Amino acid sequence: MRETLFNWLGQTLAGKRCLDLFSGSGVLGFEAVSRGAAEVAMVEKNRTVFRALKANSQKLSCVNIALHCEDGIEFIRRESGRYDVIFLDPPFQSDFLIKVLPLLGNRLSEAGTVYIESGEPFQADTAEWKVTKQAKAGKVYYQLLQKVKS
Secondary structure, eight states: OOHHHHHHHOOTTTTTTEEEOOOOTTTHHHHHHHHHSSEEEEEOHHHHHHHHHHHHHTTTTTTEEEEEOOOHHHHHHHHHEEEEEEEEOOOSSSSSHHGGGOOOOOEEEEEEEEEEEEESSSOOOTEEEEEEEEOOOOEEEEEEEOOOOO
């Protein structure tokens, strides 16, 4: 899936600002850094997981990662920056996608993209979001969305 995702996004993310909102292991954020992202903000609420993210970031000498130990929804509500790519891979049993997607429109750059992973098919509001790519691998559904231009 990760290979497909980064093929969809293009092999390089040079100069892009990325947000990994429910970071978990941080695999998407670290991959973005390895593909040249100018900045990656990683948000993880679980303190134990956050400490592992911090340790891995230090081991990899990642100076362009900003780590935030807080709730992803609260982060996006107060965050004022814009991102070129936002990764959303929340816990599959949560309702975080439904809650956070309406908050993302003003956080995306004009040509920004949102990546979603879910354990069941997810249907975004088609009046606000356009699905540009989608696929399924095993029991995981994933897709790229762009904001509908008004």
